[in-house]
Amino acid sequence: MISLQSVNLGYSNIPILKNLTLHVGKGEFLGVIGLSGAGKSTLLMSIIGNIRVLQGNYQVFGYDLSSISKRELRLLRSQIGFIFQGYNLVNRLSVLHNVMCGMLKDLPMGRSLIKLYSGEELEKAHEYMQIVGIEQLAMKRCDELSGGQRQRVAIARALAQEPKVLLADEPVAALDPKSAVQVMDVLRKVNETYGVTIISNLHHLDFAREYCDRIVGVASGSISYDGSTHALQGST
Ligand code: ADP
Ligand code: ADP
DSSP states (O other): OEEEEEEEEEETTEEEEEEEEEEEOTTOEEEEEOOTTSSHHHHHHHHTTOSEEEEEEEEETTEETTTOOHHHHHHHHHTEEEEOTTOOOOTTSBHHHHHHHTTOSSSOGGGGGTOOOOHHHHHHHHHHHHHTTOGGGTTSBGGGSOHHHHHHHHHHHHHHTOOSEEEEESTTTTSOHHHHHHHHHHHHHHHHHHOOEEEEEOSOHHHHHHHOSEEEEEETTEEEEEEEHHHHHHHO
16 A cells, blocks of 8 residues: 655655655554654655655555656545644534544535535444544534544544545644543554554554554664564564
8 A cells, every 4th residue: 555665755855764665555553653853754744745755666555656646646645544643623613523524525624614414424424433432522512622532533534534544643642641542442443443554653662562563663764673563572
């Protein structure tokens, strides 16, 4: 699904990450670890075509990121869900409304206010709210929720896109330990239920070890480790 061969990535023309070779297949749950500033976010953002490919071959869903058209890039992005540390919800709207926003593939946000949803779409939204455990909060405004609840809304919204890949940038960094565990449990459930590939930046190695089946370490501008969680446990 995602394949990098000797790739350099950077802002303007200065490479931040060099000589990356990485292949990610369907259904994997990948944890990306590394110190702050190592380039984890850069790596994640590059998958949605937000970072310049300075060198090498970078393919996502068969699209070559060095030569992708604007239309193809839109298509690619519509198949990738993104979860941020700061949730990025529309706070004054209800949980349900935020989840439904995920179904609007190409429409600008404002259109969601007047769009009517089908019964089937509503049913799907309820399925996603249920899987992340926020169904009872459907009618609450997002600004009435705790951080952990907000992050679960964000995951339900991403699911409403029916993504092939879910990218999470430090999804639990802002949460208390109990909420963090809940959110990680939800990510695992999503991975197992829908077979969605998940790539998550995590600064807690413990979470990566417990939840991911593969760990990629980023250090000194490159990939310093890539192996199964099992192998990592064996080596320490
Ligand atoms: P991490 O997610 O591991 O903390 P980042 O990918 O955010 O690391 O940052 C990697 C490096 O890229 C850092 O040195 C940072 O200063 C640099 N960087 C991040 N964003 C930009 C940008 N928009 N322009 C130039 N350099 C950037
Ligand atoms: P299909 O045979 O239609 O591909 P799947 O078994 O893949 O069916 O999925 C069944 C239902 O689960 C789909 O209709 C879809 O709504 C939901 N689903 C599948 N994959 C995802 C996903 N990645 N994110 C959210 N929902 C999904």
